[in-house]
Amino acid sequence: MTRIGPLRRGLLLATGLLVAAGGSLTAATAATATADAAGTPAAPHAAATAPAAATAASGQRTTVAFLVDGCNRCHVRLYQAVRGRQHVWESRAHRVREGRVSFDIATRHTHGLSASVTAPWEGNTGAVTQIAFRYAHEPVDAQVTNREASHKHRASGCWAGTTRTAALLDLTVRRVRVPGVDGSPTTAARAWIATTVPWWKPMLHAYRGILGAQDVIFCERP
Structure with missing residues (x-):
């Protein structure tokens, strides 16, 4: 799993970039991450649907594609960590190229999916x-601008997922100046889905719309 450390935890909590215990920050020491398949060509648009993973056939696969605005050299990695389960699934990191990045994954992994x-x-x-798949007080299908995102203080990093074979999500990434671990200003990334999608709890603290964690987010099935 992606993990940052060691950290000056007190400063991070003070700036709000690191989620406190009981939020997305977890030990997850028993988790064994398994990589899924490589990226696939562009997928047609498909809206996210109900979160019940059981509705998807066990062998069904879904192409999850992100249209990325603001970071053509970013790397995106997917995770599925559901509270109450020991197993954590993890994809390989894929690089954004020409404003797009895609993953071919088992449909069941979309439910409670998070991404770094x-x-x-x-x-x-x-x-x-x-x-951030959803900011607080934003309904599904709401359009969230950079200005609106910068004023948000709560966000969910968990997608409810889909039962379809393709999903296209609008990912926006913006540079933001924040206090670094030594207290001096540094550059961070604000990343959010510009068209709000169905989501799972928890709602976590987001500093100026930035959702950050030291470990994977454990999503809560409704």
Whole structure:
């Protein structure tokens, strides 16, 4: 799993970049991550649907594609960590090319899916940037601008997933100046789905719309 450490935890908590215990920060020491298949060509648009993983056939696969605005050299990695399960699934990191990155994964892994973004221009924030799939008070299908995202303080990093064979998500990434681990200003990434999708709890603290974690987010099945 992606993990940052050791950290000056007190400073990170003070700046709000690191989620406190009981949020997305977990030990996850028993988790064994398994990589899934490589990226696939562009997929047609498909809206996210209900979160019940059981509705998808056990062998069904889904192409999850992100249209990325703001970071053509970012790397994106997917995770599925569901509270109450010991197993954590993890994809390989895929690089954004020409504004797009895609994954061919088992449909069941989309339910409770989280994702990290690594930007080449990020400084030492001491946390891994997570994609905010939904900001507090935003309904499904709401359009969230950069200005609106910058004023958000709560976000979910968990996608409810889909039962379809393809899903296309609009991912926006923006550079933000924040205090680094040594207290001096550095550059962080704000990453969010611009069109709000169905989501799972928990809702976590987001500093200026930035959702960061030291470890994977454990999502809570409804």
